Amino acid sequence: MxxxxxxxxxxxxxxxxxxxxxxxxxxxxxxxxxxxxxxxxxxxxxxxxxxxxxxxxxxxxxxxxxxxxxxxxxxxxxxxxxxxxxxxxxxxxxxxxxxxxxxxxxxxxxxxxxxxxxxxxxxxxxxxxxxxxxxxxxxxxxxxxxxxxxxxxxxxxxxxxxxxxxxxxxxxxxxxxxxxxxxxxxxxxxxxxxxxxxxxxxxxxxxxxxxxxxxxxxxxxxxxxxxxxxxxxxxxxxxxxxxxxxxxxxxxxxxxxxxxxxxxxxxxxxxxxxxxxxxxxxxxxSTDAAVSLPDGVARAAAAVDDLRVLSLLSAPTGMRIAGPDFDPHYVHSGGYGYTWFRDDAEVSGFLLGADGRFDLGIEEWHRRSARAYLDTQLPDGTWPHRVWPRNGALAPGWANARMEALEDVEYQADQTASVAAFLARFLAGLDDDDPMVDEVTAALDDALDGMVDSLADDGRPVACQNAWEDGVGRFAHTAARFLDAFSAIAALGPERFERAVEATDRAALLYDALDDLWVADRGVFAVSELGDGSLDARLDSATFALADAHRAYAAIGEIDETRRNRLVEHLDATIDGLYHDPADSDVEGLVRYEGDAWRQRGQGHEKIWTVSTAWGANAAGELAALLADEDDARADEFAARASDLLDLVGPEGPLTVAGGYQPEQFFDDGTADSATPLGWPHAIRLATTALLDDHDALASEQTERLRADD
CATH class of the missing domain: 2.70.98 (Beta-galactosidase; Chain A, domain 5)
Structure with missing residues (x-):
């Protein structure tokens, strides 16, 4: 423009x-x-x-x-x-x-x-x-x-x-x-x-x-x-x-x-x-954006829309823009036409998981993503703030402290963890003789060094920028992404990755350290620890990342009953507290965090975000799966919550516009705003569709077994 x-x-x-x-x-x-x-x-x-x-x-x-x-x-x-x-x-x-x-x-x-x-x-x-x-x-x-x-x-x-x-x-x-x-x-x-x-x-x-x-x-x-x-x-x-x-x-x-x-x-x-x-x-x-799903998949229409959007937002390199750049002069935003390694790697991970469930035939997508991450990794094992998706060159940004001469907190450590988690899961699916094995292994080795360099003595990441790029602290979201990455690396085992035991130890230390963020009187994990050591107890949808991180940890360690109960309390309080149903409006869903004033345009209330609503659905689904693995009766309750939230961003939901698109935000009067379509909520929606499809299949199998026993 x-x-x-x-x-x-x-x-x-x-x-x-x-x-x-x-x-x-x-x-x-x-x-x-x-x-x-x-x-x-x-x-x-x-x-x-x-x-x-x-x-x-x-x-x-x-x-x-x-x-x-x-x-x-x-x-x-x-x-x-x-x-x-x-x-x-x-x-x-x-x-x-x-x-x-x-x-x-x-x-x-x-x-x-x-x-x-x-x-x-x-x-x-x-x-x-x-x-x-x-x-x-x-x-x-x-x-x-x-x-x-x-x-x-x-x-x-x-x-x-x-x-x-x-x-x-x-x-x-x-x-x-x-x-x-x-x-x-x-x-x-x-x-x-x-x-x-x-x-x-x-x-x-x-x-x-x-x-x-x-x-x-x-x-x-x-x-x-x-x-x-x-x-x-x-x-x-x-x-x-x-x-x-x-x-x-x-x-x-x-x-x-x-x-x-x-x-x-x-x-x-x-x-x-x-x-x-x-x-x-x-x-x-015959184009790349033409997608399909196997027969019998619940919510298949939404999944097709998600794959189409993610294809449209992709460069030939495989890297994606966050969304169409609607504000090219950066007057009211920081721009959307770049690749952030946070949401891009999260998208890649969600696609990998959904492909495993639905057999989507998008292996080449995963390989392109892995290649792009290998080509953009910095010498210290981390990844920069954002790059141009067409060639991986460094793009304008404000969180590149790891590339600058002075030590600074203006760095988003969660981005490196998200890439590392994807690369670990991608590596787990490669045959031993695949030509990418050695390269991915070397990149993971360097990424682990970069992550360890971002840890404090207590096992949690040091102060850095948050997921929303509007604050600095020791965030629960950053810790969750590190727990997920350490767990994914540890799950490879020493036979596939020499430092898997070290990753297991890091994950265990971080798991224990998360107790330091528990706010008992509110029943939630704090969004962050501030510079003076106090806890920021506001509700923030970024803390939904704790759910899938704990499920990843459950594959290599034990989730004790106290932690399961705290996760239940946290998700209950966060979903209920962020839920917003404006009067005289068709829209409803979750706001980003308490006190979010961005792009209100005089509305006077936090706006509803599709990312937050879809993330809430995914977190509820991940917790349902975690509870089901422990035969916890609360699993069905959270699966139902996940389904209800997913319906809000579904094809017929109030937060979906023409083409099945997910805009980033909505005003209370129902007006869509900001980047449309935004890739991240589409990937979360696809992953949650696969998650609930898996839950429904397991529930059906259990029912059939009970009938057979009778």
């Missing part, structure tokens, strides 16, 4: 009660993606690229789509909103917000519209080609003869921003395509039946940018300044409808990867492949 666009949005939304001005929101609309290109399709049909962190290419900064009628029907209401005259008495009709959905288990976006010449079905799909990632838009009229009589064409206005530029951009006009370029990036717009270029344009002039009123994009030629039609990123063109169908495509490429002729040829080949709706569906089913 260019600064001009951000300022324009600020003018439009500066007084809005739930919109943060200057952002490019994705809380409505659906994404399609491939090969690092991530394209958002809004309900009104406009598209925009969000894939820069994944591919390094900026592509479409903004777009406008409309229907051009060269012979408009006589009954057309010229005074209607969204209808305006064009040259030669033609009409331009804007698309109103349509009904959107994914086609089956693919990332093919289907949108239906009503127009003055009948219904329209539009398909949008992003695909990989030999010359780069392309996005194809196919519009089909329900009544082709009526569309033909009206001279219907798809009117497309794209603002390209190669390398993020909004000036010093050039154009080349080819037979059926326009090329927009700056230096290394080439962006193309093409039509399958020709491209009638109607105009171009330059970015808004300074007087328009500085005006207190929003400015409208100009879709006309520059007239006497005709040479400047070739010196900006704006392209306005018509794609004629042939037999009731109009197809347009954009392609992003780099000079180093494809020359001009190859890019134009790739577009021609793409149009030949998608000449029918069925062929477009077939192409969609």
């Amino acid at each position: 260019r600064l001009r666009d951000a300022l324009d949005d600020h003018k439009r939304n500066r007084d809005h009660p739930t919109r943060f001005p200057g952002e490019r929101r994705t809380t409505a609309g659906l994404f399609s993606g491939a090969a690092g290109r991530l394209v958002h399709v809004a309900p009104d049909g406009t598209v925009r690229d969000y894939g820069y962190p994944l591919s390094g290419l900026s592509g479409v900064a903004d777009s406008r789509v409309a229907l051009r009628l060269d012979d408009p029907p006589a009954e057309l209401d010229w005074d209607a909103e969204g209808v305006r005259p064009a040259a030669d008495d033609a009409a331009v009709v804007s698309f109103e917000a349509g009904e959107q959905s994914y086609h089956g288990a693919t990332a093919l976006v289907e949108t239906t519209f009503e127009t003055p010449v009948g219904g329209v079905t539009r398909f949008d799909l992003t695909v990989d080609t030999d010359a780069g990632a392309a996005h194809v838009t196919r519009v089909a009229f329900d009544d082709p003869s009526r569309a033909s009589e009206a001279g219907a064409a798809l009117l497309v206005g794209c603002t390209f921003a190669p390398e993020g530029r909004d000036a010093r951009v050039g154009q080349l006009h080819h037979d059926d395509a326009v090329e927009v370029f700056h230096d290394r990036e080439r962006d193309f717009l093409a039509g399958d039946a020709g491209l009638d270029v109607l105009g171009g344009g330059l970015p808004a002039a300074p007087e328009a940018v500085l005006s207190p009123e929003p400015h409208e994009a100009d879709a006309t030629s520059l007239g006497d300044r005709r040479e400047e039609d070739h010196l900006g990123g704006d392209v306005v063109a018509a794609v004629p409808a042939v037999d009731g169908v109009a197809t347009a495509a954009t392609l992003l490429s780099e000079r180093e990867d494809a020359d001009r002729e190859a890019s134009l040829a790739a577009l021609d080949d793409l149009f030949a492949v998608v000449d029918t709706a069925d062929s477009l569906v077939d192409l969609a089913q």
Whole structure:
């Protein structure tokens, strides 16, 4: 998003009660993606690229789509909103917000519209080609003869921003395509039946940018300044409808990867492949984002949505952005278009566990993740704050103390523990002769050194930043992630990992040290120990990490009855205390932590978070499994709590929006906010689906055994 666009949005939304001005929101609309290109399709049909962190290419900064009628029907209401005259008495009709959905288990976006010449079905799909990632838009009229009589064409206005530029951009006009370029990036717009270029344009002039009123994009030629039609990123063109169908495509490429002729040829080949709706569906089913689950899986629809989202957010390296970067100027957030090793490794671990339960066939996903972590590990065995997912290079951040000269607490130790836990479980599933065994073993050895270096004498991690990146202390969440990692490493055994016994000892010491965080009068584990030694007893959803960490420890050590009871008390109190059901609203769920004031926009109450709600469901499910292993009757109670919370983020739940997406947050009035979709809650939801599926299967087996005994 260019600064001009951000300022324009600020003018439009500066007084809005739930919109943060200057952002490019994705809380409505659906994404399609491939090969690092991530394209958002809004309900009104406009598209925009969000894939820069994944591919390094900026592509479409903004777009406008409309229907051009060269012979408009006589009954057309010229005074209607969204209808305006064009040259030669033609009409331009804007698309109103349509009904959107994914086609089956693919990332093919289907949108239906009503127009003055009948219904329209539009398909949008992003695909990989030999010359780069392309996005194809196919519009089909329900009544082709009526569309033909009206001279219907798809009117497309794209603002390209190669390398993020909004000036010093050039154009080349080819037979059926326009090329927009700056230096290394080439962006193309093409039509399958020709491209009638109607105009171009330059970015808004300074007087328009500085005006207190929003400015409208100009879709006309520059007239006497005709040479400047070739010196900006704006392209306005018509794609004629042939037999009731109009197809347009954009392609992003780099000079180093494809020359001009190859890019134009790739577009021609793409149009030949998608000449029918069925062929477009077939192409969609062959992409990485097309996912499926075995028959009979409970909550399968949610799991398919989760896998699709996680695929869309992934770079070819396997690393993922946290979510689409809706706040590119970092006015109201710290950015989302990076890979954090915390949530990325948690996602990887959740996928590994779900694959083990459902046999998803995503082994290559796990291997790519492991390779990415091997390639980004620092010399001291830890991992940095965040990196660019497209190449693993260090990204801007504020928690890289382990890379800086001075010792500091501005470091997130839990991230290294999360990666180590995944690598240990990944290693456990490799055959002895797998070529990755030695590399993963060496990385784990270094990671264990890095983790030990972050421990205090009592066995718990030293002071560092928390999971939410807004505080410093000795956090229960950090300790939980260390307990999980030590336990996962210990479970490998000395025959697979020489230092497994050392990891077992570290886990046992940490297990005992967690008693220091118990707050008896509130019945919870403290969120952290502060610098003065006092305990912060607020409720925090990050402490849900204690549940799966203890279940991991149970595989190598004993969970005593006192600790089980404390975990039960803690989860009861935390779930109940963070639960928020606003009056006169459809949304309900868990807030992030007590006193969370972030992005309230004057609401005056903590906002509901999908991460926290899904995490609560997962923690309840993990505790249910732990209790079931001990034949504790409370297991079914927590399985039921997990199911209830999971329903809130399920396909029909109040915290799920179109496409099965999980936004990061919700206002009390039900308005979705922040990064959408956010990868972390999708992975937690998938893992919890697998967890409850396993619990249900075990319960069914027990019932059958009891019946057999009777």
